[in-house]
Amino acid sequence: MSEDFNALEKAIIEIEPDKAETLAKQIVDSNADPKKLVTTISKALEIVGKKFQNEEYYLPELVMAGEISKSILAIAEPILKSEEQGPKVSIVVGTVQGDLHDLGKNIFVTFASSAGFNVIDLGNDVSVDRFIEAVKGEKARILGLSCLLTATDKELSKVIEALKKENIREKVMVIIGGAAITEELVKEVGGDAFAPDAITGLEQIKEWL
Ligand code: B12
DSSP: HHHHHHHHHHHHHHHHHHHHHHHHHHHHHHTOOOOHHHHHHHHHHHHHHHHTTTTTHHHHHHHHHHHHHHHHHHHHHHHHHHOOOOOOEEEEEEEEETTOHHHHHHHHHHHHHHHTTTEEOOOSSSHHHHHHHHHHHHSSSSSEEEOOOOGGTTTHHHHHHHHHHOOGGGGGEEEEEEETHHHHHHHTOOOOOOEESSHHHHHHHHHOO
């Protein structure tokens, strides 16, 4: 089993879509731990990201690695989903404006929906106004922001400032995740919690309720 995970990690890093899909199917059929699958994808993508940074890989490889991960997550949906009965609390989620990364956010959406939350997924490249409109319209108690680019991290404080301006800041807990995020940055922009991964994020939200 752990060989399958290692082989899957290697197939993503080496951009081998067919191999990755076959291995993902094998892993899903064996009813493996969904957390381990998410960690494997994240680890592989981190290495792909480093290769991109070192100019060993270029944009096509980055795109392909993202596409492979998307199809693995689609294959893995049955094991990522659980039938947990959770609180019918609304969570508005989205990736900030200017940022098109959505794989990590989508993983969180899958986990939170299957834990019984009412998740309103605004997608990626979401403007401040759309976040505010959705939080107000859904009377959401939780706002989840995803941000992977340092170039777009200023959007985080813009969203939080807008919540204050609308007098709804104290009604909403703001949790922030993504590769560009650190605990310090969350404090700096005035968020409530940093989510290093989707599962820790979900645990934090459950603690708040
Ligand atoms: C795949 C990928 C892409 C794909 C995205 C596909 C998609 N649909 O998402 C594509 C090819 C589109 C892409 C484009 C670009 N990318 Co890119 N990309 C990546 C890569 C390799 C993986 C990201 C990923 O999906 N990781 C896996 C997921 C599972 O992890 P995650 O997002 O961190 O999510 C987990 C947690 O963070 C958390 N989480 C995340 N969000 C949230 C939200 C909430 C509410 C909660 C609770 C939790 C949570 O839970 C998740 C699961 O546990 C990263 C490398 C890296 N280290 O992250 C670079 C990376 C993010 N990209 C980078 C760059 C530079 C770009 C481009 C600018 C490249 C270019 N020259 O065009 C463009 C920008 C496009 C744009 N405007 O957004 C840089 C960013 C550098 C920086 N500091 O700003 C990185 C770090 C690569 C690098 N090392 O240089 N990219």
